[in-house]
């Protein structure tokens with residue numbers, strides 16, 4: 001079969017001819033129908049994020065059709081065989097350890113991410129543990145299901161970790177792909193108002209289209225000035241929940257500063273600079289909570305599929321086009337991403 005692989009760090013991805021994978025007894029073989037091109041793939045190609053053994057097929061946002069093996073239906077009443085439309089949790093986990101059994105499979109010691117530690121979806125077929133393949137409700141396309149497997153599922157994990165309940169207010173700090181998902185998800189989960197913070201007025205306009213109250217932060221604003229702008233927009237003490245999706249020290253401090261007393265900040269943005277804050281003033285004195293968010297779980301995937309099935313999530317502005325399974329086209333898209341150009345999300349349809 002054809003696969004687009006990373007053969008050397010820092011070099012373009014290459015078209016390769018490889019054997020169709022043989023699924024083991026607990027795995028299914030899936031014919032890939034859609035695979036999202038993600039910014040993380042750029043980091044794997046240029047070496048910014050370490051990956052497993054090369055050559056490696058990239059692609060961790062994947063949806064397709066079962067061709068061999070069975071998966072459990074979402075209501076667990078029956079096992080579904082070949083022809084079932086599925087989307088793939090990007091973590092392959094053992095299913096047997098204490099973390100897997102308690103729905104915290106991101107911490108499974110045997111977890112491997114597809115398209116990073118083991119072969120992913122930039123190929124005609126992929127083998128994956130059947131527990132990682134989740135049936136897709138009929139109204140959801142392969143393309144939309146694929147892009148839900150990364151930013152949407154991590155955004156919902158952040159909101160659930162923050163214990164968002166109906167009637168609360170939310171600040172979304174950073175309105176990239178994760179932020180656009182977080183705005184829609186927070187409203188679908190019953191938030192009474194969602195404030196979107198960003199320095200980019202174009203992105204804020206899109207967020208407002210999804211129902212957010214836009215709060216534009218000047219590029220050189222201090223975290224306390226940005227948090228003050230947010231509190232002014234709320235007309236009060238700040239928000240119950242803040243979701244931080246950028247990963248810079250100043251956006252992390254802004255998210256915490258945006259909270260009213262007893263508010264919860266879920267930090268999902270990944271950065272490598274240390275953040276310093278005044279623990280008494282920022283956390284203890286107002287009994288605020290700061291919560292780490294890492295990846296997402298199978299439960300989060302089932303939850304967002306149910307929301308999308310009810311038409312409560314929109315992806316038409318998110319998926320901006322499709323490309324064939326071709327190394328040249330995928331490399332061109334990654335080059336575009338490196339320049340922060342092009343649409344929101346391109347999907348490969350092999």
Ligand SMILES: [Zn+2]
Pocket residue numbers: 038039040060061150151
């Ligand atoms: Zn991704």
Ligand SMILES: [Zn+2]
Pocket residue numbers: 093094095096097098099100105108109110
């Ligand atoms: Zn496990």
